[in-house]
Amino acid sequence: MAGTGNAHLRGEGMVLRANDINVEFKIGDKKVVKAVSGVSIDIAKGETLAVVGESGCGKSSLGKALLQLPKPTSGSVILNDVDITALHGEKLRAVRPQMQMIFQDPISSLDPRMTVRRIIEQPLKVWSDLDEQGRASRVDELLDSVGLDPAVVGSRRPYEFSGGQCQRISIARALALNPSMLICDEPVSALDVSVQAQILNLLQDMKDKFELTMMFISHDLGVVKTVSDRVMVMYLGKICEIASPDTLYKTPRHHYTHALVGSVPVADPTKKSLRSVIQGEPPSPMNPPSGCRFRTRCPAATDLCATEEPQLREMGGGNYVACHHPRA
Amino acid sequence: MLRKQPISVILAAGWLAILLFFALFGPFLPIPDTLYSFEDSLSVGIFSQGHILGTDSNGYDMFAQLVEGSRYSLLIAGISVTIGALIGSIVGILGAFKQGIFDRIANALFSVVLSIPNLLLSITLIAVFGTSPDPSNPVPPSRRLIVVIVSLTIVIVPILGRIARSTAISWSNRDFVTAARSMGMTDRQIIVRHIVPNVMPALMAIAFLAIGVVIVAEGSLSLLGAGIGEKTTWGSMIARGRSDIEYYPHILFVPIVAVALTVISCNRLGDQVRRNLDPREARL
Amino acid sequence: MSTLLSLRNLSVQFDTVRGRLNAVKEISLDIESGESVGIVGESGSGKSVLSRAAMGILHGGNVHKSGDITFDGNLLSSLSAQELREFWGTGMAMIFQDPMTSLNPVRKIGTQIGEALRIRLGMSKNDANKKSAELLRLVRVPDPDATLNKYPFQLSGGLRQRVMIAIALACDPKLLFADEPTTALDVTVQAQILELLDDLRKSLNMSMVLVTHDLGVVAGHTDRVIVMYAGEVVESAKTTDLFANMRMPYTEALFKSIPTLDTPTGTRLPTIEGRVPDPTQDNPGCSFASRCSYVQEKCRTEHPPLTSDSNDHHYRCWFPIQVRSTL
Numbered sequence: 035m036a037g038t039g040n041a042h043l044r045g046e047g048m049v050l051r052a053n054d055i056n057v058e059f060k061i062g063d064k065k066v067v068k069a070v071s072g073v074s075i076d077i078a079k080g081e082t083l084a085v086v087g088e089s090g091c092g093k094s095s096l097g098k099a100l101l102q103l104p105k106p107t108s109g110s111v112i113l114n115d116v117d118i119t120a121l122h123g124e125k126l127r128a129v130r131p132q133m134q135m136i137f138q139d140p141i142s143s144l145d146p147r148m149t150v151r152r153i154i155e156q157p158l159k160v161w162s163d164l165d166e167q168g169r170a171s172r173v174d175e176l177l178d179s180v181g182l183d184p185a186v187v188g189s190r191r192p193y194e195f196s197g198g199q200c201q202r203i204s205i206a207r208a209l210a211l212n213p214s215m216l217i218c219d220e221p222v223s224a225l226d227v228s229v230q231a232q233i234l235n236l237l238q239d240m241k242d243k244f245e246l247t248m249m250f251i252s253h254d255l256g257v258v259k260t261v262s263d264r265v266m267v268m269y270l271g272k273i274c275e276i277a278s279p280d281t282l283y284k285t286p287r288h289h290y291t292h293a294l295v296g297s298v299p300v301a302d303p304t305k306k307s308l309r310s311v312i313q314g315e316p317p318s319p320m321n322p323p324s325g326c327r328f329r330t331r332c333p334a335a336t337d338l339c340a341t342e343e344p345q346l347r348e349m350g351g352g353n354y355v356a357c358h359h360p361r362a
Numbered sequence: 363m364l365r366k367q368p369i370s371v372i373l374a375a376g377w378l379a380i381l382l383f384f385a386l387f388g389p390f391l392p393i394p395d396t397l398y399s400f401e402d403s404l405s406v407g408i409f410s411q412g413h414i415l416g417t418d419s420n421g422y423d424m425f426a427q428l429v430e431g432s433r434y435s436l437l438i439a440g441i442s443v444t445i446g447a448l449i450g451s452i453v454g455i456l457g458a459f460k461q462g463i464f465d466r467i468a469n470a471l472f473s474v475v476l477s478i479p480n481l482l483l484s485i486t487l488i489a490v491f492g493t494s495p496d497p498s499n500p501v502p503p504s505r506r507l508i509v510v511i512v513s514l515t516i517v518i519v520p521i522l523g524r525i526a527r528s529t530a531i532s533w534s535n536r537d538f539v540t541a542a543r544s545m546g547m548t549d550r551q552i553i554v555r556h557i558v559p560n561v562m563p564a565l566m567a568i569a570f571l572a573i574g575v576v577i578v579a580e581g582s583l584s585l586l587g588a589g590i591g592e593k594t595t596w597g598s599m600i601a602r603g604r605s606d607i608e609y610y611p612h613i614l615f616v617p618i619v620a621v622a623l624t625v626i627s628c629n630r631l632g633d634q635v636r637r638n639l640d641p642r643e644a645r646l
Numbered sequence: 647m648s649t650l651l652s653l654r655n656l657s658v659q660f661d662t663v664r665g666r667l668n669a670v671k672e673i674s675l676d677i678e679s680g681e682s683v684g685i686v687g688e689s690g691s692g693k694s695v696l697s698r699a700a701m702g703i704l705h706g707g708n709v710h711k712s713g714d715i716t717f718d719g720n721l722l723s724s725l726s727a728q729e730l731r732e733f734w735g736t737g738m739a740m741i742f743q744d745p746m747t748s749l750n751p752v753r754k755i756g757t758q759i760g761e762a763l764r765i766r767l768g769m770s771k772n773d774a775n776k777k778s779a780e781l782l783r784l785v786r787v788p789d790p791d792a793t794l795n796k797y798p799f800q801l802s803g804g805l806r807q808r809v810m811i812a813i814a815l816a817c818d819p820k821l822l823f824a825d826e827p828t829t830a831l832d833v834t835v836q837a838q839i840l841e842l843l844d845d846l847r848k849s850l851n852m853s854m855v856l857v858t859h860d861l862g863v864v865a866g867h868t869d870r871v872i873v874m875y876a877g878e879v880v881e882s883a884k885t886t887d888l889f890a891n892m893r894m895p896y897t898e899a900l901f902k903s904i905p906t907l908d909t910p911t912g913t914r915l916p917t918i919e920g921r922v923p924d925p926t927q928d929n930p931g932c933s934f935a936s937r938c939s940y941v942q943e944k945c946r947t948e949h950p951p952l953t954s955d956s957n958d959h960h961y962r963c964w965f966p967i968q969v970r971s972t973l
Contacts, residue, residue, distance in 0.1 A: 088832035089803070101544055130546035137537040145538045147559045156555070157545045196921065207541065226688040227859060231903040231915035238914065253832065256905040260913055283907045297837035298907060299862030303885045312834050314788075315802050 039346035040074050042276050042354040048076040048112075049215055049247040050100065050133075055109035057095045057271075067319050069095035070106070071271040077215070082241065082248040084262035084279075086255060086294070090319055092271040093251045097217045100249070101135055102126060114214060131161055131211035138220035140200035144192040150177075150203055151188040157210040176206040179243070180236060198229035205236065209244060216241075217249045222257055234261055255298050259283065264352070267291050270319055270327040273346060277353035287349055287360040289332045326358070334359045371634045374627035381624065385433040393426045396594050405610045418599075418613045419606055428620055431596040435624075438507075438595070439576040442514040443522075447569050449515075450523030455561060458530035459553055468527060472520035481582060484513040488588045507590050510583065514576050525568050529561045563639035570632025574625035581621060596621050650821055650853050651677040651700065651738075656713035658692075658699045660706075665926040669695040671877040672713070679820065682847060682854045684864030684885070687874035688900075690922045693857045696874070697823045700855075701738050702730045718820065735766045739814035743826035745806035749798040755782075755809055756794030762816040781812040786842060804835035808842070815846065821853045828863065840867050861901060865889060873897050876923055876933035879952060883959035893959065893966035895938045932964070940965055 043051070057070040070092040077083045085093045099106035102118060110119045118129055137143040144153055151173055158169045174184040180202040192200055201221060208216060218237065222230040238261060241248055252258050258265060259279045267274040267282070267290065275288040286292040293312035314331050317323055325343050329335040338358050346354045367375075384391075394400070399421035400413070407416045408424075415424035457468025475483075492509035494501045533539065534557065542552045577596065583589050584597030585604075596617040603613035658670040670692045677683055687693040698704050699711055702722055715722040717737055722730060742748045750758060759781060760774035769777065775794065782790035785808040798806055807827060814822060824843065828836035844867055847854050856868055864871050865885065872882040873894065881894040892898045899918045909915070920937035923929050932938070935945040944964050954960040 088834060098540075103540055103543055127546040127548070130544055133544070135541065135544055137541070139537060143537040143541060145556050145560070156542065156547070160545060160547055160551065204541070211545070227861075228688060228900060228903050228918040231905070231917040234905070235914050235917060238912075255833070256907055256909070259907060259911060260905045260909050260915060262911065279911050293834060295907065297834045299836070299840075299860060299866055301861040301865045301889070301901060301904060301906065303865045303889050305866075313838070315804060315835075 039273075039354075039356060041346045041348055042273075043074055043076050044078065047078065049079045049114060050249075051076045051112040052100060053110045053112070055096065055099055055111070056107045057092065057099045058107045061320070065320050068271050068322060069319060070099060071322075073109075073268075073271070073273055075266065075273075077247055077249060079214075079247055080241075080245055081264065082250055082262045084250045084252065084258040084265045085268060086252055086258055086265060087268035088253055088294075088316070090270065090316055091268040092319075093268050094219055096268070097135065097219050097249065097251050100217060101133060131157065132213050133215045133217065134208035134211070134213040136201070136204050136208055136216065136218045136221045138223055140197045140204065140224060141192060143204045144200055146192055149189050149191060150182075151184075153192075153203060154207045154210055157207065161211055172210070176210055177203075179209070179240070180206045182206070196229070197225045198232055201225065201233050202236065205233075205240060209240060212244065213246070215247045215249070217251070219251045220253070221250075223252065223254065230257065237261065255283070255295065267294065270316060270322050272327055273356060274328065275353070275355045275357075276346070278351075281351060281353050285361075287353060287355040288328075288357050289334055289361065290328050292361060326356075334361075367634065370630055374630040374634075377623055377627045378631065381432045381436060384429040385436045388429040388433050391429065393429060394423045396422055396426045396430050398422070405606065405613065407610070408612050408616075415616050416610075416612050418603060419610065420602075424613070424616050427594045427599055428596075428616060430594045431599055431617065431620070434507075434590065434593050434595045435577050435580060435597070435621075438511055438514065438580050438590070439573045442511050442518055442576055443569050443572045446515045446518030446572070447522045447526075447565060450519040450521070451526035451558075451561065451565055453519075454523040454525070454527030455530040455553060455557055458527045459534050459549065459557060465527075468523070472523050472527075475516060475520045476524075480517045480579065481586075483517060484510075484579070484583055485586060485588050487513040487516070488583070492588075503590065503592050507593075510580070510588075510590050514579060517579070518572055518576065522565060522568060522572065526561055526565055529564045530557050533557055533560045563636055566639065567632040567636035570628045570635060574628040577621055577624060648679055649676045650679040650718060652714075652716040653700060654714040654716075656696070656699060656715065657711070658695050658704065659710040661708035661710070662926070666710075667925045668877055668928075669925060670699060673877075673879055675872060675879065675882070677821065677853055677855060679853055680847075680851050681870065682844075682856060682868045684868035684871045685855060685857045685874060686859065686861060686864055686871060686900075688859055688922070690876070690925065691874040692877040693874050694825055697740070697825055697855060697857050701734070701740055701823060703734075703740070735762055735817040735819065737819060738821045738823065739817070739819035740823040740825060741807070741810045741814045741827050743829050745803050745810060745830065746798075748810050749806055751798050753797075754794065755796055755798065755801075759794075759809070759813050759816060762813055766817045777816070778812075781816060782809070784815070784846070785809070785812045786838075787812070802835075803831050804838065807831060807835075807839055811839075811842070811846070815850070815852075818850070819852065821855065822847075823855045823857070825857045826859070827856075829858065829860070836863075843867070861904060862906075873900075877925065878933065878962065879960070880934070880962045881960065883957065887957055887959050891959070891967075893961040894934075894963050895940050895967065896934045898967060899937075899939070932962070940967075 052075050055070055055073045059067045059069060061067055073096060075083065085096065087093050100111050105119060110117050113129065113133055116129060118126065121129065154173045154176055155169050158164060158172060164172060177184040177187060182199065182202055222233050225233060234257065240246060250258060250261055262279055264276060265279050265282045266276045267288065269290050275282065275291045282291060283295055286295050312331055317330055323330050325341050326339040329339040336359065344356045344358050346356045349355050349360065400417055400423065401421050404421045405417060405419050406413055410416055413423050415428060417423055453468045453471060457465040488509050492501055492506045539552060539556060542556055580589065580595060581597030581600055584595060584601045589595060589598050599617035600614060606613045654674045655672045656670060657672050660667045660669060673696060685693045685696065700715055704711065713723065717733060722733065756775060756778050759778040763769045763774040763777055778794055779790045782793055787793050787805060787808050828839050831839065840863065843854065856864065858864060868885050870882065871885050871888045873880050875896050881897050892901060902916045903918060905915055918937050923933050931946040931948055932950050935941050938945065942965060950962050950964045952960050952962045
């Protein structure tokens with residue numbers, strides 16, 4: 035299955051480049067959870083890379099590792115040509131404004147005791163040279179750009195707002211310092227369907243307006259399709275497949291991607307839903323299978339899959355798969 | 363804000379306001395000196411001529427004692443809880459936020475103090491630092507007072523500190539703290555701007571409860587003879603009045619009711635403070 | 647087919663700090679035996695309150711319920727809590743959204759399944775254990791005997807959900823309420839659970855009410871769909887008919903705002919502007935008027951009743967979307 039491999043990495047000029055990232059947690063004394071194993075990715079300027087997978091695949095851990103919150107167990111992250119994994123203390127803090135994150139839970143992303151105005155002002159207070167007046171007008175500007183009226187919203191507290199509005203506030207805060215890169219960790223999963231669309235549109239608008247580079251983490255394949263330029267599928271800490279959304283969804287080459295795409299409920303009763311293509315439960319990340327991690331649930335697994343970990347290789351048209359026997 | 367409070371809160375605040383008044387203006391009130399013995403009216407009951415709450419077996423006026431007692435009881439409780447909360451929350455929050463060795467030290471400190479029975483700890487400290495072996499050269503009352511306050515403070519520190527720590531841990535794990543870190547805020551900035559304001563409400567509510575607890579604790583100390591000595595506290599009133607319960611119950615009754623009312627009022631106010639400061643309670 | 651559950655003018659109100667909240671407004675509907683009905687709505691639509699009210703498990707002094715609930719010929723609304731209990735488990739059962747919190751973390755799985763069997767059916771401990779293992783097999787839990795001895799935290803979300811289904815089915819209910827049963831699960835696990843529910847429904851001849859916000863889920867797994875908005879039924883029809891001919895603007899807007907796998911990359915999704923109306927306020931007119939793209943003056947002032955057409959397709963709209971020509 036998904037293995038390490040650099041076939042999918044492009045050359046120079048990437049905003050973000052992550053090499054061989056490993057994220058491991060210790061549980062108790064002996065057990066180690068391998069959340070992310072040997073993942074390398076790169077994202078070009080203005081591109082949106084979507085990272086999809088189910089719970090336990092390591093996508094959130096990957097996002098946090100890129101932000102150095104906390105630093106990955108091993109591997110390097112190069113942001114705007116600077117190796118930030120090698121930085122510490124003041125130097126690391128100084129580069130943080132370049133990469134910001136939007137979180138899944140809109141309410142817990144905001145300090146409940148602060149007013150909206152103060153929340154968005156925080157990053158400006160830490161970094162910018164603006165005086166109080168300057169900060170206030172920048173806050174107004176940011177609130178406007180996310181579709182909120184500063185006069186109405188400014189002096190209120192997060193609990194007075196809906197999930198969608200809280201996400202807008204989070205987005206305004208994240209953009210305050212003009213980051214070059216935005217990592218969105220399941221930003222619309224906790225929102226109602228009708229609100230999801232609003233926030234997705236907003237993210238698209240922000241991306242265009244501020245020329246942002248984005249990494250979009252989600253478990254929802256439909257959501258990801260509308261916003262991304264490339265999609266990366268993860269399973270148990272490894273990459274399975276990377277491709278453009280159309281290619282990935284129409285002709286998934288990896289068996290896991292195929293199962294994932296096939297499991298998405300389609301809002302059309304005339305299309306008979308497939309018998310669920312995949313059985314069983316994912317193995318524990320503390321004890322992942324040898325070789326290809328997906329082989330225990332894969333219909334095409336052979337002996338080779340148990341002994342040798344597949345590397346990502348190109349299948350044409352920007353599609354990379356880590357599988358010994360990809361689908362035709 | 364005052365308008366909308368429930369009646370029990372108003373009563374509680376009212377009682378504590380009266381006590382505060384006594385504590386501050388007691389010496390200026392036209393009431394007899396606590397140590398003046400009305401020899402003609404020993405142990406008279408409540409509503410007697412000239413003594414609204416009666417006198418005790420030494421002839422000391424009960425009302426005067428109540429007023430002076432409120433002064434010292436509130437002083438001791440107020441100072442020890444305030445300082446205890448300050449020290450406890452600093453240690454607890456730092457440990458919770460920084461984790462690692464900080465947290466281990468904080469935990470160890472708290473556990474050690476908590477493992478020693480409170481009363482024994484206080485009595486030992488008072489016995490060592492608050493008494494002198496030479497009866498002709500007694501410890502000045504001010505020093506005794508300080509020792510009593512310090513010993514009670516030490517008891518309060520781990521109790522409030524643990525609460526501060528556990529609250530701080532749960533807040534430290536919230537996304538907005540991660541967001542603050544990702545913005546490049548220093549630990550100090552995050553603790554001051556985000557953690558402390560969110561820990562305060564829970565802590566303040568418990569601090570009110572702690573005041574009640576300390577008043578009772580001081581009472582226990584007085585009962586055991588380890589109180590502050592000369593000046594009257596409610597605890598010393600109870601200590602002195604113990605033996606009179608059979609024939610002159612009012613001597614015991616007055617301080618006990620005072621303590622009970624104060625503890626209930628503190629609890630009620632603490633609860634209300636928590637409710638008012640917690641923004642989530644304010645909505646649906 | 648006979649009518650299993652019948653709701654007539656069911657209303658539920660809550661007393662809250664902000665005033666009286668109308669969660670469910672005069673809902674009438676029927677569920678036939680053996681059929682699968684989907685109730686679709688977003689948060690605030692009242693769908694969860696409805697299913698809990700129908701079962702009679704809403705508690706609290708601040709709850710005001712009115713209307714008739716008839717189950718299998720029995721008028722439930724007039725029964726006391728004691729009498730209602732007879733129906734829970736054997737008549738109606740419910741499975742909930744969050745498998746983490748729906749199981750008691752400090753009791754073993756076997757105890758939790760067995761509890762229903764021993765209390766409701768009076769089985770002995772041995773019999774209950776045997777039946778529990780059987781139930782786990784029924785819900786396709788691997789290694790049932792070992793699982794009986796485990797605690798909830800040792801199982802994954804999908805397995806816990808299966809256990810919850812086993813508990814619900816323990817006493818052979820005729821009607822199963824599934825309140826967002828797969829929302830908290832991964833999509834591959836969701837597919838497995840929905841398939842399991844379908845199979846069980848058919849083999850046990852059980853009715854199912856599937857409450858969800860996901861139109862995709864109802865499309866593949868229900869015979870009939872009811873769409874709720876702001877505490878009312880705004881559209882209901884056979885599933886195929888609903889998706890082919892949406893009459894209510896809300897349903898259409900909801901459908902269009904869902905990104906699907908066929909949506910081209912980079913499209914701006916159509917959104918529904920505005921917010922759900924405040925449930926503590928009484929609004930004249932249609933509750934969707936402030937957000938409807940087809941709104942007209944009448945919509946703002948007069949509250950539309952539920953009307954139906956010849957296909958048993960009900961809608962609550964003064965100006966429903968015209969029927970598209972059928973293929």
